[in-house]
Amino acid sequence: MDALQLLVSGLANGCVYGLIAMGFVLIYKATEAVNFAQGDMMMLGAFVALGLTNEHYAHLPFVVAVPLTILIMAAVGYLMDAVLLRRTFGQSQIAVVILTIAIGFVFRFVAGVIWGHEPQSLESPLAGRDIRFGGVVLGLDEVFVIVVTIALTVGMYFFFARTKMGVAMQASSQNQMAAYYMGIPVKRVHSLVWALSGAVAAIAGILFASKGSIDPATGFLGIKAFAAAVIGGLGSLPGALLGGIIIGLVEPFSARYLGGDLARLMPYLILVLILVFRPHGILSQVQAKKV
Amino acid sequence: MSEPILRVDNLESYYGPVMAIRGVSVEVHEGQIVTVLGANGAGKTTLLKTISGIMDPEKGTIHLEGESIQGMEPDQIVRRGVIHVPEGREVFPLLSVEENLLMGAYTRNDKAGVRNDLEMVYGYFPILKDKARQAAGTLSGGQQQMLAIGRGLLAKPKVMLLDEPSLGLSPLLVKEIFTIIKRLNTEQGVTMMLVEQNAKVALDTAHHGYVMEIGRIVMNDKAPVLAASKDIQEFYLGVQEAGERTQKRWKKRKTWR
Numbered sequence: 084m085d086a087l088q089l090l091v092s093g094l095a096n097g098c099v100y101g102l103i104a105m106g107f108v109l110i111y112k113a114t115e116a117v118n119f120a121q122g123d124m125m126m127l128g129a130f131v132a133l134g135l136t137n138e139h140y141a142h143l144p145f146v147v148a149v150p151l152t153i154l155i156m157a158a159v160g161y162l163m164d165a166v167l168l169r170r171t172f173g174q175s176q177i178a179v180v181i182l183t184i185a186i187g188f189v190f191r192f193v194a195g196v197i198w199g200h201e202p203q204s205l206e207s208p209l210a211g212r213d214i215r216f217g218g219v220v221l222g223l224d225e226v227f228v229i230v231v232t233i234a235l236t237v238g239m240y241f242f243f244a245r246t247k248m249g250v251a252m253q254a255s256s257q258n259q260m261a262a263y264y265m266g267i268p269v270k271r272v273h274s275l276v277w278a279l280s281g282a283v284a285a286i287a288g289i290l291f292a293s294k295g296s297i298d299p300a301t302g303f304l305g306i307k308a309f310a311a312a313v314i315g316g317l318g319s320l321p322g323a324l325l326g327g328i329i330i331g332l333v334e335p336f337s338a339r340y341l342g343g344d345l346a347r348l349m350p351y352l353i354l355v356l357i358l359v360f361r362p363h364g365i366l367s368q369v370q371a372k373k374v
Numbered sequence: 375m376s377e378p379i380l381r382v383d384n385l386e387s388y389y390g391p392v393m394a395i396r397g398v399s400v401e402v403h404e405g406q407i408v409t410v411l412g413a414n415g416a417g418k419t420t421l422l423k424t425i426s427g428i429m430d431p432e433k434g435t436i437h438l439e440g441e442s443i444q445g446m447e448p449d450q451i452v453r454r455g456v457i458h459v460p461e462g463r464e465v466f467p468l469l470s471v472e473e474n475l476l477m478g479a480y481t482r483n484d485k486a487g488v489r490n491d492l493e494m495v496y497g498y499f500p501i502l503k504d505k506a507r508q509a510a511g512t513l514s515g516g517q518q519q520m521l522a523i524g525r526g527l528l529a530k531p532k533v534m535l536l537d538e539p540s541l542g543l544s545p546l547l548v549k550e551i552f553t554i555i556k557r558l559n560t561e562q563g564v565t566m567m568l569v570e571q572n573a574k575v576a577l578d579t580a581h582h583g584y585v586m587e588i589g590r591i592v593m594n595d596k597a598p599v600l601a602a603s604k605d606i607q608e609f610y611l612g613v614q615e616a617g618e619r620t621q622k623r624w625k626k627r628k629t630w631r
Binding site: 247250251253254257258260261262263264265266267268 | 426428447448449451452453457458459460464465466467468469473474476477478480481525529
């Protein structure tokens, strides 16, 4: 039964990593840039939710705070692209990467100024409740994380496969020039991808914060999520989720059976092994880069 | 003659510091196929890119139905009815054939009309219907060219800009594609501006022709007249006359500009 609880909490962690990794992948696919502020966007999303719903701050009902947070973070993502990143168009990748790292610092600083550097927890209606069946006790928050992630993944699948905007996003990532020729407003599509990845980061942040405490340095989780994205195959959304879940599962099990120090090393050890033996990641779309 | 649907006046465009087209004027009338011939680097593709808004002109005007469209964003120009079928096909490789076609209709909101046009395109290119669910990247070159043309048709264009549809295709396929281009023009009334290096097939298909060289229009006449002219025969159709010096005749004249 112990293993089952480890499995569920590992899955829940992995889902959060997977969601942040999806944010990386969304932006990488659309714009070929890596957004190193993705983890900090997650952290900011968590703090915005906390600021909106906690008694000490705005004290809005949780069900109001969540959609509001998602909207705010989508707007933050959209503006990051429309105001800052669009201006680096034509610059080298390094410029974009440095810019996103800098934006990450700014987010951390802003969060610290507004909400302080002490760890805080989100007052979520899910926190601290259990569900039991048989002899198994599972945290409601953890089950919730898994359910939401599955729902979001299915939703994203339908968005990309069935809606005009979703297909247009795929089209502009596969052949940007042709997208221009077809009258797809590529720049706006890019900004919308950033908005989507902001929204996903907000959901990841809310889910993460409802499982434990957060502080402005929580954004460094983004590094682990980036490893997850690379393990899964940077450029594949299912791969991102898979990579996240692998890391999420490996951590608690190796902590239990191999000890804490080795457990902290494991995600990166897997990353190194993947990069050596399958450099495009587990679920890569190599043919996408052929053209 | 009536006012042309597309009128380009004294257009100048640069690639960085290089002037790629130098004061080009072209007219396309509704229902016509107008071809622009020329060798590599003559500026034909630049001309099309400037019309479709991918590049901004330095000088000159482009009018579509009397409205000036130069310097607009590509999506606005597509919305006004100019679609560009690019050189080298440029399909979306991982999208299905049908999704590719529907991306051509991105700027349209009339679902029923798009459905009709999709069936129309499938009527002209039955192979695309057979492969509707297949990823476009798996099609052959000729099929991708058909897909690129079909995708352009789905924008319901007032003017379709076709950039070298014959590029890299076998003579048989070139013939097949140009037969369909001609049918689209006569049966569907699609107005086209056709850029080609393959002068023979282009002049057989088109009503009117222009010849471009190093960024300028050097000849301009009805297609049969051009096809009969000595210069074209020599330099584009490969007809050699014994004893003739290989000097382009328009270069001997002082007034060609």
